Amino acid sequence: MVQKGSGSAADLKQRIQSHDAVVGIVGLGYVGLPLVVEFSRVGMKTIGLDVDTDKVEKLNAGVSYIQDIPSSHIAPIVESGHFEATVDFDALSQVDVVFICVPTPITSSKEPDMTYVRLASEAVAARLHKGQLIILRSTTYPGTTEDVLLPELRKAADPHGWELGVDYFASFSPERVDPGNTTWTTANTPIVVGGVTPVCTDLAATVTEQIVANVHRVSSPRVAEMEKLLENIFRSVNIALVNELARLCDRMGGLSMWEVVDAAATKPFGFMPFYPGPGLGGHCIPIDPYYLSWLARRYDFETNFITLSARTNEEMPYYVVDAVIKAVAMQPVALRDASVLVLGAAFKRNVDDVRHSPAIR
Template sequence: MDLETASSPLSSNGSTSAARADQSAAARQLAQRLDAAQATIGVVGLGYVGLPLAVEYAEQAFDTVGIDLDEGRVQQLNAGANYIEDLDDDTIRQLVEEGRLRGTANFAGSDEIDVFYICVPTPVTETNEPDTSYIESAARSIAEHLRPGQLIVLKSTTYPDTTEGVVQPILEEAAREKGLELGEDYFLAHSPERIDPGNDEYTTANTPVVAGGATETCTHLTKKALEQIVAEVHAVSNPKVAEMEKLLENIFRSVNIALVNELAQLCDRIGDVSMWEVIQAAATKPFGFMPFYPGPGLGGHCIPIDPHYLSWLARKHDFETSFITLSARINEGMPFYVVESVVEAIARQPVQLSEASVLVLGVAFKRNVDDTRHSPAGTIIKLLREKDIDNIHYHDPHVDSFSVPTSENGTLDIPAVEELTPEVLQQYDATVIVTDHDAFDPHQVAEHATSIVDTRNALEGITDPALREKIHLLGGGEE
């Protein structure tokens, strides 16, 4: 599809206009290079978002460069070694061998890159304020190599006005020195990532994405660039809309998970009411309801972090996001509730708390993945240690090593149990299921663990009354 015939998003005055044939030579040249698969793609940040994106472009015959300051990660990639479970090992090896995909730990030679995707982390500070230092660093490095015909797309999840308020000024400073104009010579947009680790049905290629450019031409070029690898691209009027919609996606989940987490605690207080059965019953309604489930707390990069972005931004505008803040507080309190349940399980046994042993099943933030970012398991283990429980081990077939922060600002490696056997399960006073990996055998766990705290309803199929007696289900209403 030619740039001149691409559909246009709404402009700032609400009207729709077709892309004009008299757009700049730089815009037309980039559009032509994209259509011919001759554009060079640069992906800054080779993590869970960046590497799958780079692989998609390389598979479509684009010369693709991954840029990451982690030299170990770059060396792995250049050796054809895959380090993300969702990607196919053979695919990456073949792309590297054919020269379509390569990694580098610096920006040398970035003048040759036509389209930059910024896929770097966007954490929050200790006071829950956005930390845009990674984005700023990437933007400064790109600015050093800025030239006509380049498109820069921020994909990192962030707050509205990051693209135009943080990235754009950095690029403009370099552009003024080189006599370049935004929207004419170089182009800028935001297109939030929609990666769902462990999801085999929706991948980078078939998940629709949103794109909003700093100018109309920026939007058209971003849409064109993404359409080379994504089946559906929805254009919006500006980067702020794209940034805000990503927050809406994740805060929608945060709020609904908080609702069922709070009701799960209430069900436990009431007794004889299982929140899991309640949700199952409500889900029979074919309209007006979407099921969400209780759990030990939120994990991953986006959902635990995004509410803080918006709350921080709201305060700058003298607005309080009370509803969103409350939801985040409820979800952040779930690991404390889980630890209380573990302590109660131990209290029913003839062992002192300081001498008790606990086995944590699953430290990834969700089932069947190796991603431990912001996993509630880390907080649960830290809180258990604060209860003087030092004998804590974990088992997770997807995670080889796991550590938690200490009060001395260091980290502590948690010993791993490599093989889950009946003998291993019997050694612990309490077993807490934090992640419901498919690899766990529920019958084995139920039969041989001494006492179980199930935060995911992983043992739903266990109906033997004698086995159910030693299972505490979060939100199960057994108390």
């Protein structure tokens, strides 16, 4: 285990601010890779860790596989020596600040699948050293940082007598990357940070401030975990509302929900337009309501409203299929001979992420 400097919070903070601290990004996907680029660009040594050898080889050859990040952003940081990718987790022993950006899917019974967070936490904990800061970035249910990540870190730290918030540090800071959005980028989108102790919050905020203009500190990881779910469930509920109204407009005949939303959106306050769609895709909105409803059940609480929004949105592909069948029935072709062209399978325009797309289910 490599420990640079004294291993104290003050020393780590100073090395973060002088850009001497080494950043490790675990999980080099849509969330991890933009972080790599931003930290490398400000001149911090950045090590990317992934279990996918293909991704690691591409990155070390200066090639990107994420649409929003051109290879011209990867090649220079590899050539300058600011960035290297590896599948060897022992590289974490050189790292001062670790961001965990691994997937958080749901199981077939729609419960949180913590497999990736657990494996990444174990891998990080196995290389924990004094003065290291671990920041969980994956979207997850409130309590994950303290109940999943922290026990692993404690197992590694306790035999050395290392104290949390003094000798090592842990925080949660949710990602807000919006693939395809060229206005709101990693650098100008505010980020929320909640540490397990005030010192953990301060260190996580300090490292985030090196690449993000506006960092909002909250009192705990749970607040940060919950606010991220609120952001995504806010979208799920509002999308469900317009989806339900779109079906009503259809039933009423001759009423366009799009025209209705556009008209409502002329109100300059108290309304935000959401549009109906054929179903939800992507890695966030279809999943996150289930993270919270699962957690709520552990507290003997039913999230009726949130669960209903998820179900309402999940019914849309079936509704669209019925609408297509009705449209085909109006054509001079038998249903079994008809072919249907679907244009656009991703969760929004101009992105290539087709995870959870109802179009390919």
